[in-house]
Amino acid sequence: IIKSVRCIFVFYPDYLCLYLPWCSDGCAFLPQGCMDKHRVMGILHQMEKFLKGQEIRFTEGLRIMKSKLTNLQNSVSKLPQADQSSSQSSCPPLLAPAHGRKFGSKYLVGHEVHFTCSQGYRMIGPGTRVCHENGTWSGVSVICKDVSVCASNPCQNGGTCVETLNQFKCTCPHNWSGSQCQYQTQTAPPEWSVMNDPAFSHKPRCAKVDRAQHCSCDAGFHMSGTSDNSICQDVNECEVYKADRGGPLCGHSCVNVPGSYHCSCPTGYKLLTDGRSCEDVDECLTQQHNCSRGTTCINTGGGFQCVNPECPPSHGNISYVKTSPLQCERNPCPMESRSCPFAAKTISYHYLSLPSNLRTPATLFRMATATAPGRPGPDSLRFGIAGGGDARSMFVMQRSDRQTGELILVQPLRGPQELSVEVEMSEYAERTFQAKHLARVNLLISPYEF
Ligand SMILES: *[C@@H]1O[C@H](CO)[C@@H](O)[C@H](O)[C@H]1NC(C)=O
Ligand SMILES: *[C@@H]1O[C@H](CO)[C@@H](O)[C@H](O)[C@H]1NC(C)=O
Ligand SMILES: *[C@@H]1O[C@H](CO)[C@@H](O)[C@H](O)[C@H]1NC(C)=O
Ligand SMILES: *[C@@H]1O[C@H](CO)[C@@H](O)[C@H](O)[C@H]1NC(C)=O
Numbered sequence: 186i187i188k189s190v191r192c193i194f195v196f197y198p199d200y201l202c203l204y205l206p207w208c209s210d211g212c213a214f215l216p217q218g219c220m221d222k223h224r225v226m227g228i229l230h231q232m233e234k235f236l237k238g239q240e241i242r243f244t245e246g247l248r249i250m251k252s253k254l255t256n257l258q259n260s261v262s263k264l265p266q267a268d269q270s271s272s273q274s275s276c277p278p279l280l281a282p283a284h285g286r287k288f289g290s291k292y293l294v295g296h297e298v299h300f301t302c303s304q305g306y307r308m309i310g311p312g313t314r315v316c317h318e319n320g321t322w323s324g325v326s327v328i329c330k331d332v333s334v335c336a337s338n339p340c341q342n343g344g345t346c347v348e349t350l351n352q353f354k355c356t357c358p359h360n361w362s363g364s365q366c367q368y369q370t371q372t373a374p375p376e377w378s379v380m381n382d383p384a385f386s387h388k389p390r391c392a393k394v395d396r397a398q399h400c401s402c403d404a405g406f407h408m409s410g411t412s413d414n415s416i417c418q419d420v421n422e423c424e425v426y427k428a429d430r431g432g433p434l435c436g437h438s439c440v441n442v443p444g445s446y447h448c449s450c451p452t453g454y455k456l457l458t459d460g461r462s463c464e465d466v467d468e469c470l471t472q473q474h475n476c477s478r479g480t481t482c483i484n485t486g487g488g489f490q491c492v493n494p495e496c497p498p499s500h501g502n503i504s505y506v507k508t509s510p511l512q513c514e515r516n517p518c519p520m521e522s523r524s525c526p527f528a529a530k531t532i533s534y535h536y537l538s539l540p541s542n543l544r545t546p547a548t549l550f551r552m553a554t555a556t557a558p559g560r561p562g563p564d565s566l567r568f569g570i571a572g573g574g575d576a577r578s579m580f581v582m583q584r585s586d587r588q589t590g591e592l593i594l595v596q597p598l599r600g601p602q603e604l605s606v607e608v609e610m611s612e613y614a615e616r617t618f619q620a621k622h623l624a625r626v627n628l629l630i631s632p633y634e635f
Pocket of ligand 2: 359360
């Protein structure tokens with residue numbers, strides 16, 4: 186036995202393969218006859234038991250398969266027969282169509298089954314099928330087909346799709362237009378748009394884009410109305426920016442024009458290159474005045490004045506003579522006159538054009554003494570405001586250095602108005618009064634703050 190078996194494999198249920206130790210040629214090397222009879226019998230007995238086990242398992246498997254086959258045969262034979270040869274009293278079961286429902290579950294002859302389709306689906310085929318005598322259903326299978334063009338939600342931005350014959354139409358919500366509600370529109374004209382003036386509105390330019398009407402307005406215009414009946418209306422920039430926190434567009438006044446605006450200035454002022462600020466035109470410098478000979482042209486905010494100040498009339502032994510268009514000098518005093526030397530030695534006239542509401546304090550005017558070279562000048566000066574009244578509360582006259590005094594405006598002045606203030610400067614030498622000089626300062630305040 187041992188010699189004729191080259192190799193024996195023992196298969197255990199868990200597929201572990203063992204090589205019997207007495208085999209030669211690749212299995213294991215053991216000297217022949219090294220195993221006694223008792224041990225070989227034991228192994229053969231094990232093999233016998235193993236084969237028996239396999240036989241039992243195999244038989245059991247066959248039995249189960251046979252039983253299953255029988256069950257299948259039974260159930261197949263019980264199924265209702267559709268073919269005419271084996272006449273049955275029922276029809277095969279029917280299923281509900283996809284996206285639809287089936288009503289009726291009896292498939293007996295003469296019974297009806299009804300079908301419906303879900304919303305958005307159209308039924309193709311009969312809504313009702315009857316089970317015929319011959320075991321067949323009337324009609325054909327029902328299909329629920331998505332035939333709605335609205336099924337793909339073609340309307341954007343909350344538009345409602347309405348189906349028409351093989352087409353759809355979008356009903357757009359407010360502020361949207363276009364065949365698919367893809368364009369934003371304005372339902373109401375925007376605030377500050379110019380209404381009721383044909384010069385300030387135009388028809389929008391429209392172009393077909395993707396089979397949809399796309400309309401636009403020129404710059405400075407706003408579209409309003411509905412998508413079919415829209416209009417471009419001018420935006421009144423002057424009003425828009427008046428309300429804006431960024432301040433007004435123009436230094437003085439804003440003029441709205443179709444699609445834009447421009448700034449304008451009061452007469453006598455010109456618009457600066459920035460397009461918004463106004464600057465006074467100096468009529469005197471540009472020879473735009475008509476001041477007659479003997480008068481002096483004084484430029485004012487928005488205009489000019491022709492001035493010819495007169496010296497004070499003679500009073501006792503005090504008299505003046507005009508030494509220049511804007512200056513008077515006192516005639517020499519008689520020796521015996523005591524009051525004459527105390528009268529102003531010179532009177533000068535000054536004209537200051539100021540904007541309205543000038544920021545205060547503002548230095549308006551400076552007054553200084555000039556001594557002829559080589560002659561002893563005054564060693565001290567006193568400055569003051571001559572006269573009284575309102576001027577005293579609005580101005581301060583103070584020394585700015587040893588030789589100079591300045592007139593300071595301390596209260597803002599609102600134009601248009603004209604007022605004058607007289608300032609005086611007294612010269613002293615070794616504490617003795619020498620002479621007094623008077624300056625009449627005329628303030629010409631313009632109505633504007635520029
Ligand atoms: C079954 O009967 C109906 C009407 O009785 C008939 O129209 C139909 O053709 C028949 N079907 C077959 C397969 O014979
Ligand atoms: C339409 O747009 C205007 C301005 O853009 C807005 O004030 C209004 O509330 C919008 N209307 C709707 C219904 O969205
Ligand atoms: C200058 O002309 C204006 C009008 O252009 C007139 O009102 C004014 O009286 C004239 N002034 C003089 C000094 O001629
Ligand atoms: C003016 O001077 C004369 C002498 O030249 C004198 O008689 C006269 O009283 C003086 N008048 C006044 C008002 O000072």
